[in-house]
Amino acid sequence: MIAFAAMGDNRRAWELLSTINPVNHAWSAESIAVYKVEPYVVASDVYALSPHTGRGGWTWYSGSAGWMYRLIVESILGLRLEADKLHVEPCIPAHWTSFKMDYRYRETVYHITVRQTPAAEGATMLTVDGIERHNLAIPLVDDRQKHKVELRIHIAHS
Secondary structure, three states, X not given: OHHHHHOOOHHHHHHHHHHHOHHHHXXXXXXXXXXXXXXXXXXXXXXXXXXXXXXXXOOOOOOHHHHHHHHHHHHHOXXXXXXXXXXXXXXXXXXXXXXXXXXXXXXXXXXXXXXXXXXXXXXXXXXXOOEEEOOOEEEOXXXXXXXXXXXXXXXXXX
């Protein structure tokens, strides 16, 4: 999934994330009865053979949760910290029009809005407090102020 996101294949990255997301195995009593493990813990494996097809296993014994966190935060939402710069290069599904997040850097909060627009609406653009940043990186300063960040990206169809 991380590799698909790195290649910009948002469709495939999201499809695979949806497949392994434990919440998606707990939508009904029937699916819970098949999965049989906690819906808030990432299973290391899900059995594919009868009689346990669809059953989760090894939920607390692996680094799966850490990798899931990195997948979502770094690859899907696109956050990458580099010293005193925050890069935001999301690979979100085409059906998301936007998302918002607050990023805290020491005692300073950055309110970040990412909007996905059709390519016809102009180039990818990042602004911090209304000032365009051509390198698409948010400079992080600990000035105890609130900063408004807006990133406009194009809808990616893979």
